[in-house]
Structures are given as structure tokens and as C-alpha cells.
Amino acid sequence: MEIRHIVFDIGKVLVHYDPDIPFSRIIPDPAERRWFFDNVCTSAWNIEQDRGRSWEEAEALLVAEHPAHADNIRAFRRHWHEMVPHAYDDSVALLERLVAGGHDVTMLTNWAADTFSEARVRFPFLEKPRGITVSGEIGLIKPDRAIYDHHAASFGLEPSAALFIDDSQKNVDGAMAAGWQAVLFTDARALERDLAARGIRI
Template sequence: MPEIRHIVFDIGRVLIHYDPNLPFSRVIPDEAKREWFFANVCTSDWNLEQDRGRSWEEAEALLIAQHPDEEENIRAFRRFWHEMVPHAYDGSVEIMLGLIEAGRDVTMLTNFATDTFAEAQARFPFLTRPRGVTVSGEVKLIKPDRAIYDLHAESFGLDPAGSLFIDDSPKNVEGAKAAGWQAVLFTDPDTLRRDLGRAGVWPVAARN
């Protein structure tokens, strides 16, 4: 395989934890009702459109028109979003910062709504450390569509064949491979270290 010269991190569930159940265990205490709500109202597909650039106002209005009895619960999704991202994954952050400090070229590519990404970056300053980031909500493209990988590579001058992408979603990993990148599935920091070792970029060492 070509030498890895660029390392690209996903963010949610790779560098920071994300779980909508954290606030909604309080908002909708009944587990069956909560499962119904996420399966039928604030679904993953609905949330993904905010990652694609749809405003929260539009998103809420759409669902409230369909489920007027759920208005408060619908609005709770954005209102309590900060509780869904309670902490960073210290091991993953340590790896990313170690790569940066060793002189590796590190960027980020994430499906994230524009406003919540700004909030996350303010709360987790390490998200400002990589050379740059492509945020889906800003560019109106989402993983695993090939266009966002191509845009990221063009924007940051990456050679896809020499780029290693790290994501927790199998379909996003496959999307990167389809775009000509190398990619690994994130499960935990120890596995990531092994994957980086096989790629020849871990343990880190200062580069000339």
C-alpha cells in the first residue's frame, strides 16, 4: 500500500462520545416510548439532514407538523444536545495529538450540524488542533457520499491513496475506500494504535 502521508479523523464516537439516550432517559423515562420516539419521530435519518445543512428550525417545524403531540420532546433534541456529548475519548485524543506533535498531517472529516460543531469545538479545544476540518453541515454534503471525500481531499491537498481515514461507521469507512482512500474502522484506542502501527505511522516519531 502507498505510504500514509495524511491522517483523517471522524469526530463523533471516535474523539467525543455521542448518545441521544443520555438526556432522553430523563425526557422520556419510559423505555418503550423512547424507543418508539427515536424510531418514528427524531430518527437517525431526520437528524442526518441537519448534518447535511438543514436548519434546526426547519427540522423541528417539519416534525411538529407531523407529530404535534410530541412538540416538547422534538424541541428537546436540540435543547439538550449538549448532554448527548458529555466527554471526549481520552485515548483517541491522545493518539491524535501525538500524531500532530510528531509532525504528521492530521485533518478531520465529520458529519455534523454547523451550530453543534461550533459548540463542540468550543467545549473540546483539541478539535482546533488538526490542520483543518470539513464539516458536512457547512459544505451540504455527507458521508458516505463520495463527493465529500473528494472535496476534503481537494480542499486540503490530500493524495487519497496516501490518506488514512478513521471512522466508527462501517459504511463511512467503505465510502472512503470507494473514493480511493485507505481506511480503518474505529472500535477503541488500542485497536486504533494497532491499525496505525500496521499502516506505519505508530508509534509516533518526530519527522524531519
């Protein structure tokens, strides 16, 4: 099937994300920091903000469970901006070349609504594609099929003609289960090869 739509994930594809950046300072001991992320501010906890839960509610829940870690729990949102220090210039250049070449490019991301508002200001290239679906704004997250169907309906994509690019295998699998084509992102050079193999000229 000819690819007529290209859909990018953002975190770890176009923008660097690493909670260890601020927390290596906040919790200097590596074992203690790993315990904190494994047991307090876990990925499962954080994904609910991507689904639309407010940070106030998220913090309150954890502080009630782990009162001794209240300051570090609140530090997660307070220092969020340090977790996304820069974009990947080579990936952004590739995206911009696709847009400039007339390809239909959109974005689909798991991201909390309020922090994504900050990201829009910090990373102007996010405005270049035709549009973005932000999980926290619609209450749906990858890899649930509903978010892929929502994105396709919102932007008039034919799923079988859409290529999804994501750094998470489960999200790639979710897109394929929704009838999309998809590739796992590792770096910009590999992505360029993947696009060329599918007949996408840049």
C-alpha cells in the first residue's frame, strides 16, 4: 500500500526525554533514585497524566501513599522542563524536509496536556506538521486502539496508507493492530532508510 500519511511520535523521536537529568541531582544515589522511580513516581503513575489526570491529583495520591517522599514527588512536575532539554536536530531536520516536500505529516503523542503546552513554546517545529493529537487533551493513550482511530478520523487518514513512527515497540504494535503501517524508531539515519525502503523520497 502506498504511504500517503506520515505520523510521528514526539518523545524520544523528536525531543529528548530523561527524568534522570534533574533527579540525578535531587536523589544523587543511583540505587535510591532507581527505587524511587520503580516504587513512587513510576511509569504507570506518570502515564495517567498522559491520559489526562491532573498533576495536582497525581501528586496528592502519591503524597498520601508516600508522605516521606513528598518533596521528591512534587519535584517531578516542578523540574519537568529539565527532563526535555533539547530536540534531536537530525530527526527534526528529517521531519521538516518531509513537510517541505509536500508529504502529509501529523503527530501522535502520549503527553500531559499542560506540559505539552510548554513544549509547543519551547520547540517551534511542533507547529510545522498539519496537526497533533495529544493524549492528555483527549483522554486516550497509546497503545490503545482508540487513540489511533481518533487520530485517523480527526485528520482524515486512511489507516492502511499511514506510516507511524514511534520509539516504543508496543506503540508500533498498537498502530499495526489498528491497521496502520509502522516502524520502530532508533535514530534518524535508520528512519531515513526505512522511509526510502517504502518509496518515500525526501
